[in-house]
Amino acid sequence: MNPDIVKERQNASFDVQKLTYILDGGPEKTKRRREISLVLNDPDFDEEDPNFLSRSERYEQAVRKSAQMILKLREYGISDPAEINCYKSVVRGNFHESLGLHYVMFLPTLYSQCDQEQSKKWLPLATSFEVLGTYAQTELGHTHLRGLETTATFDPTTQEFVLNSPTVTSIKWWPGAGKTSNHAVVLAQLYTRGKCHGLHAFIVQLRHMDTHEPLPILVGDIGPKFGFSEVDNGFLKLDHVRIPRENMLMKHVEPDGRYVKPASAKLTYGTMVFIRSLLVGLSALVMAKSCTIAIRYSAVRHQSEIRSEPEPQILDYQTQQYKLFPLLATAYAFSFVGQYMTETYYRISGDINQGDLSELPELHAVSAGLKAFTTWTTNTGIEVCRMSCGGHGYSRSSALPDLYAEFTPTCTYEGENTVMMLQTAYLVKSYRQAKAGEQLRGIMSYLNDMEQRHVRAHPASARPALVDINDLSDLVESYKLRAALVESAAKSIQQELQKRRSHEDAWNNSAIDLVKASDAHCHYMVVKLFTDKLSEIGDPDINLVLTTLAQLYALHGIALNSGDFLQAGLLTVPQMQQIPVRIKELLCLIRPNAVALVDAFDFPDKVLSSVLGRYDGNVYENLFEWARRSPLNATEVHESFHKYLK
Ligand SMILES: CCC/C=C/C(=O)SCCNC(=O)CCNC(=O)[C@H](O)C(C)(C)COP(=O)([O-])OP(=O)([O-])OC[C@H]1O[C@@H](n2cnc3c(N)ncnc32)[C@H](O)[C@@H]1OP(=O)([O-])[O-]
Numbered sequence: 001m002n003p004d005i006v007k008e009r010q011n012a013s014f015d016v017q018k019l020t021y022i023l024d025g026g027p028e029k030t031k032r033r034r035e036i037s038l039v040l041n042d043p044d045f046d047e048e049d050p051n052f053l054s055r056s057e058r059y060e061q062a063v064r065k066s067a068q069m070i071l072k073l074r075e076y077g078i079s080d081p082a083e084i085n086c087y088k089s090v091v092r093g094n095f096h097e098s099l100g101l102h103y104v105m106f107l108p109t110l111y112s113q114c115d116q117e118q119s120k121k122w123l124p125l126a127t128s129f130e131v132l133g134t135y136a137q138t139e140l141g142h143t144h145l146r147g148l149e150t151t152a153t154f155d156p157t158t159q160e161f162v163l164n165s166p167t168v169t170s171i172k173w174w175p176g177a178g179k180t181s182n183h184a185v186v187l188a189q190l191y192t193r194g195k196c197h198g199l200h201a202f203i204v205q206l207r208h209m210d211t212h213e214p215l216p217i218l219v220g221d222i223g224p225k226f227g228f229s230e231v232d233n234g235f236l237k238l239d240h241v242r243i244p245r246e247n248m249l250m251k252h253v254e255p256d257g258r259y260v261k262p263a264s265a266k267l268t269y270g271t272m273v274f275i276r277s278l279l280v281g282l283s284a285l286v287m288a289k290s291c292t293i294a295i296r297y298s299a300v301r302h303q304s305e306i307r308s309e310p311e312p313q314i315l316d317y318q319t320q321q322y323k324l325f326p327l328l329a330t331a332y333a334f335s336f337v338g339q340y341m342t343e344t345y346y347r348i349s350g351d352i353n354q355g356d357l358s359e360l361p362e363l364h365a366v367s368a369g370l371k372a373f374t375t376w377t378t379n380t381g382i383e384v385c386r387m388s389c390g391g392h393g394y395s396r397s398s399a400l401p402d403l404y405a406e407f408t409p410t411c412t413y414e415g416e417n418t419v420m421m422l423q424t425a426y427l428v429k430s431y432r433q434a435k436a437g438e439q440l441r442g443i444m445s446y447l448n449d450m451e452q453r454h455v456r457a458h459p460a461s462a463r464p465a466l467v468d469i470n471d472l473s474d475l476v477e478s479y480k481l482r483a484a485l486v487e488s489a490a491k492s493i494q495q496e497l498q499k500r501r502s503h504e505d506a507w508n509n510s511a512i513d514l515v516k517a518s519d520a521h522c523h524y525m526v527v528k529l530f531t532d533k534l535s536e537i538g539d540p541d542i543n544l545v546l547t548t549l550a551q552l553y554a555l556h557g558i559a560l561n562s563g564d565f566l567q568a569g570l571l572t573v574p575q576m577q578q579i580p581v582r583i584k585e586l587l588c589l590i591r592p593n594a595v596a597l598v599d600a601f602d603f604p605d606k607v608l609s610s611v612l613g614r615y616d617g618n619v620y621e622n623l624f625e626w627a628r629r630s631p632l633n634a635t636e637v638h639e640s641f642h643k644y645l646k
Pocket residue numbers: 100104135137138143144145146176266269270272273360361364412413414415416419423425426
């Protein structure tokens with residue numbers, strides 16, 4: 001064990017194990033997670049470092065691993081969805097799996113959109129993996145749902161739907177598992193009795209069940225990408241492909257071609273809401289991994305000098321702390337927000353299943369906003385962690401390049417982040433309702449408060465600042481009032497309308513304000529949820545260290561967005577000047593606990609797959625070992641010498 005890292009652990013002021021229990025949701029859950037993690041010792045999962053393989057080899061290795069996972073899950077009798085998820089995330093490490101879409105989109109779509117008869121047919125096939133599915137929605141030319149061009153036209157004479165990709169731009173593009181899957185949920189515009197009824201989901205068989213040969217359908221892999229090398233994102237061109245009427249999910253078309261309206265047309269979008277909710281938790285996980293790597297490495301790396309003494313640990317540089325500790329605080333904040341998002345998703349979707357759709361708009365708005373907010377922040381954060389590791393961060397052995405490449409598409413898939421932030425219609429609508437005196441429920445209820453207190457985005461001189469920057473509840477209040485930026489967005493729309501612009505143009509001309517408002521709303525939610533969590537934590541040592549992190553998170557956010565807080569008169573200039581001073585004090589308070597705080601995330605070394613983030617801190621000898629395994633070192637003289645240089 002590296003002596004630096006041993007010393008760091010001795011400095012901790014709290015019980016690391018107890019903090020792990022809080023993150024997992026209790027000691028029993030930690031115990032079970034650790035039991036599941038023992039799978040890492042299973043020799044059947046031994047594999048070559050994907051960084052040393054070609055794309056095709058990586059795909060093959062991933063398929064083998066996915067198939068092994070299915071067999072092992074059966075062997076160990078793991079059937080609880082949360083445990084399956086835990087098992088798979090341990091085995092997958094930092095990469096994706098080729099059957100991922102089957103689990104995260106195909107199966108959930110079947111669970112939520114099959115009627116009884118369809119469930120009886122499709123669920124046994126899909127859960128036994130005879131049917132391997134994908135989710136084909138996006139097209140070459142469009143992702144915006146109303147713009148999708150694939151058609152599904154009902155033919156009452158044969159009781160079939162005819163699925164067609166009428167143009168090049170309508171070819172399905174991006175669905176995972178182009179080579180792996182034999183079925184797809186295809187999203188298409190429904191036509192019956194000559195009328196279009198919008199987007200609906202259909203189950204389409206793509207390949208023969210025995211031979212895996214494609215049916216008369218053009219299907220394949222779209223080629224190498226920035227990351228996602230394990231995943232065969234595919235294309236799919238349908239040329240008047242016929243499927244039985246029973247393959248339409250939720251069966252909205254009667255045998256005579258009559259269309260039966262669903263309770264809400266937006267239920268078809270349910271799978272996206274589910275994944276967006278999951279991505280909040282994934283952001284926390286990846287942020288935590290990146291911080292673990294960068295902070296452990298910073299504790300064992302010595303460089304340069306502060307005084308004329310031996311080279312200090314780079315973690316002692318104030319600038320290094322300023323790069324990493326706000327991200328550490330973010331990892332904790334997002335962990336608690338992820339827990340909240342999962343609970344909210346299951347609570348509201350439970351109500352939806354019982355026929356109560358009243359909270360569906362809020363679930364959509366919250367999941368879309370938090371997905372964008374957390375993935376954007378994490379995306380930037382991974383890169384900061386990588387840079388903070390200097391040159392070794394650039395080596396694939398650090399895992400940080402892979403973490404970035406695998407994570408960055410979360411800002412794009414399941415709804416491009418700007419587009420998700422612009423789903424603020426709900427925010428503006430809520431604001432207008434509150435302004436009209438309606439009492440709002442749920443997370444939007446803070447807007448009621450604003451109307452009562454007549455708090456607006458006033459200039460600093462108009463309202464005395466009420467913030468004690470050391471008091472978390474005051475900081476939460478400031479974030480809440482900053483979220484009144486929604487008023488500026490609403491005003492901008494109003495002004496545009498007064499210029500006789502159409503509603504759509506008014507919206508587009510206010511889009512920057514709308515995204516800012518959405519961002520401020522999400523930021524408030526994160527600060528509030530982090531602070532609320534503290535009241536549940538009884539252990540005084542842990543409460544203290546997490547309070548320090550929550551303060552850092554809140555103050556760092558104010559420092560980055562100081563213009564908003566000053567402009568709204570929420571803080572005075574002298575208070576703003578105190579914030580960097582307080583931030584520096586907080587960095588010093590966090591410093592002795594930094595390694596313990598990342599240890600509490602409890603990532604096994606094999607899951608991190610990072611030479612820099614090793615638990616034992618023995619970085620240099622293992623970096624050397626890793627480099628020697630590079631395929632270029634397989635022979636002392638590379639064949640290119642003989643071919644070209646000699
Ligand atoms: C491993 C990774 C795998 C990746 C997979 C993928 O990427 S798969 C591919 C992933 N692809 C994407 O993620 C595509 C991203 N694009 C989209 O989701 C849509 O194009 C859109 C939401 C941007 C617009 O959609 P639109 O033109 O239909 O809608 P509109 O703007 O006209 O609003 C109409 C009303 O509907 C509401 N409403 C909207 N969505 C939902 C919802 N989910 N629930 C509930 N409600 C929703 C909205 O609030 C509004 O309410 P209002 O005000 O009337 O009361």
